[in-house]
Amino acid sequence: MAELSLKNVSKSFGSYEIIRNACLDIADGEFVVFVGPSGCGKSTLLRMIAGLEHITHGEIRIGDEVVNDVEPADRGIAMVFQSYALYPHMTVEENLSFGLRMTGNPKADTERRVQRVVDILQIRELMKRRPKQLSGGQRQRVAIGRAIVREPRVFLFDEPLSNLDAELRVQMRVEISRLHKELGTTMIYVTHDQTEAMTLANKIVVLRGGNIEQIGAPLDLYDNPANQFVAGFVGSPKMNFMSAEVVGVETGNVTLMLSNQGNVRLTLPLKDTPPAVGDKVTLGVRPEHFTNADGGIANLTVKVDVAEHLGNTSYIYANVASGEQLIIEREESRHDKTRDTLTVAIKSSHALLFDSAGNRLQ
Amino acid sequence: MHLRYRAAYGFLAPYLLIFAVFWIWPIISSFIMSFQNTRVNPWVFNPGATWGRLFIDPAFYNALKNTMIILVIQVPVMITLATIMAVLLNSPLLKAKGLFRFAFFAPVVVGEVAYAAVFRLMFNLDFGIINKLLLSIGIPAVSWFSETPAAMSLLIIAVTWRWAGYNAIIILSGLQSIPEDVYEAATLDRVSKVKQFIHITLPLLKPIIVFCVVLSIIGSMQLFIEPMLITNRGGPGGGTETLGLFLYRQGFASSNFGYASSIAYTMAVLAILISLLNMWIGREAK
Structure with missing residues (x-):
């Protein structure tokens, strides 16, 4: 087990910078999830920690040791690949023990380690099978087993569940979470699925275009996103963004006009330096932060485009005349229908404000 | 027959006709011929003069021995060489890969007479x-064309030069x-590059290598x-x-089509048997 830190880590391919000045501290035993859209550099960052990609600048430290020039095998890490990367011609048993056998690890110790993995992951009946005779979930379990056998200081997971179907993904997610509790080892997990990030992580690192946008606990990110990108990325269905114009500024308050929502006006509390009157800003409201008409700070009248009734809740995809779309969660209502007109109110305490550059105004 | 099938067979007919006339018929005809003494007119059924002769003809045994020597030496040498070439071609360190791929493949394209x-x-x-x-x-200096072992080596060198690159491209x-x-996983498992090659690359290449070996056996x-052309009609002195070549001489120099047919069938059966043996050795464990 070990803590891990990145100091100003950068990576360039030629003149193209994939990762820019990444700084991150991971405590011993923490479960950290790198999340971001495709191409944001999260897998590259993970591979840099693994040593499979060289870093251009900066310092990576695992435990007390700077590992910039340490071979991947000597970093004390184990990695679970998206494609599982099992050795196709070997049985599960051989897959698990291959690394140890090749490095001359004592036979008794190898057997002990493999047995431990078999007990933890309950894969005894799979031992004589080859990868192609396993289902996706079983392969994933073997790939995780191969990582555990190494008894690493840090586990790295590169989108390990993205090839599984939805049901199995949920099941494996729970298993990985249980495994983390059982082993207590530091784990770093890459995913583009924000639900995985929210459910697994102690700490989420949101990346975009090679930059770390925000680091924080899942609910911190959900409640207090640092910017519009994080606000939009975390949460499903995603946060609604409405164009607004500042029409009044008083001490501790700002008044906005929602130009695309029938010029509705609303006033929000604001601690930061307020924007100037006439500035364009964006109002962010999560789907569950709408309430019945007159129950909040401003009423919006919208037309139901699609209503999704999930049983416990309903999602209303609504259009306003300007074409802006809103997603509204309605727990009580199962009766909204397409083309219905609906009036809902915004809960003031949950409305977020972003300036024109996407930065949060608090 | 359903109209749809009739139309389909109508379109297939030209191909099927050519296939029947130029493939199926010669196969059947040469099989029948292999039981006939074709050195008398008219031809007579006499398997003793064809199949029977195979067992006692020292020239046939000489040709069989030479073919087997070439096969046993040339195929393993060429496949080993091809595998090494393929690994080098696949190296991320190698520049101008396209050029090397072309160069390795070029001997196959060169005209046989020119080569x-x-x-x-x-080798003069x-x-x-x-x-x-x-x-x-x-x-x-070695007398490549007048000493049998040297001439045999020359043949093996020539065939290897011609086909190693071709096999290298398939193995590549x-x-x-x-x-x-898979290699990255092995690297993280602390497995050295040499052990990765032996324990990962070679086993995973086995089906391709078996395929190349079978093709090469058939070719040899x-x-x-x-x-x-190179050793001057199997010279020196049939060495x-x-x-x-023996089949060609029997069939087209001596016009002994019956005997030539039985040689052709023997060659085909041998190629099939050796290939099957190879596939059995290289079979994937259940």
């Missing part, structure tokens, strides 16, 4: 570049189908151009006569 002529020149006793090179490092495609992350069984 044979170049080899005859290169007096002014060939090979003997000059040998002399320059103190090895006496196999190498490229091995996912990179039919070896004809090289002994015909490099192969089954393919």
Whole structure:
């Protein structure tokens, strides 16, 4: 087990910078999830920690040791690949023990380690099978087993569940979470699925275009996103963004006009330096932060485009005349229908404000 | 027959006709011929003169022996060489891969007569570049065309030169189908590059290598151009006569079509048997 830190880590391919000045501290035993859209550099960052990609600048430290020039095998890490990367011609048993056998690890110790993995992951009946005779979930379990056998200081997971179907993904997610509790080892997990990030992580690192946008606990990110990108990325269905114009500024308050929502006006509390009157800003409201008409700070009248009734809740995809779309969660209502007109109110305490550059105004 | 099928067979008919006339019929006809003495007119059923002769003809045994020697030496040497070439071609360190791929494949495209002529020149006793090179490092000149072991080596060198690159390209495609992350997993497992090659690359390449070996065995069984053109019709004195050349001489020089047919069938059966043996050895464990 070990803590891990990145100091100003950068990576360039030629003149193209994939990762820019990444700084991150991971405590011993923490479960950290790198999340971001495709191409944001999260897998590259993970591979840099693994040593499979060289870093251009900066310092990576695992435990007390700077590992910039340490071979991947000597970093004390184990990695679970998206494609599982099992050795196709070997049985599960051989897959698990291959690394140890090749490095001359004592036979008794190898057997002990493999047995431990078999007990933890309950894969005894799979031992004589080859990868192609396993289902996706079983392969994933073997790939995780191969990582555990190494008894690493840090586990790295590169989108390990993205090839599984939805049901199995949920099941494996729970298993990985249980495994983390059982082993207590530091784990770093890459995913583009924000639900995985929210459910697994102690700490989420949101990346975009090679930059770390925000680091924080899942609910911190959900409640207090640092910017519009994080606000939009975390949460499903995603946060609604409405164009607004500042029409009044008083001490501790700002008044906005929602130009695309029938010029509705609303006033929000604001601690930061307020924007100037006439500035364009964006109002962010999560789907569950709408309430019945007159129950909040401003009423919006919208037309139901699609209503999704999930049983416990309903999602209303609504259009306003300007074409802006809103997603509204309605727990009580199962009766909204397409083309219905609906009036809902915004809960003031949950409305977020972003300036024109996407930065949060608090 | 349903109209739809009739139309389909109508369109297939030209191909099926050609296939029947130029493939099926010769196969059947030569099989029948292999039981006939074709040196009398009219031909008579006499398997003793064809199949029977195979068992007692020293010239056939000589050709069979030569073919087997070439096969046993040339195929393993060439496949090993091809595998090494493929691994080098696949190396991320290698620049101008396209050029190397072309260069390795080029010998297959070169005309057979031109290639044979170049080899005859290169291995010429007096002014060939090979003997000059040998002399320059103190090895006496070799009489490539008049000594059987040397002529046999020359054949093996020529065939290897011609087909190693071709097999390397096939093996390369196999190498490229091995996912990179399997090697990355092995690297993280602290497995050295050499052990990765032995324990991952070779086992995963096995089906491709078996395929190349089978193709090469079939090719070697039919070896004809090289002994015909390079070592001057299987010279010296039948020292490099192969089954393919022996068949040609029986069929087209002596007009003994019946005997030639029985040789052809023997070659095919041998190729099938050796290939099956190979596939059985290289079979994937259940």
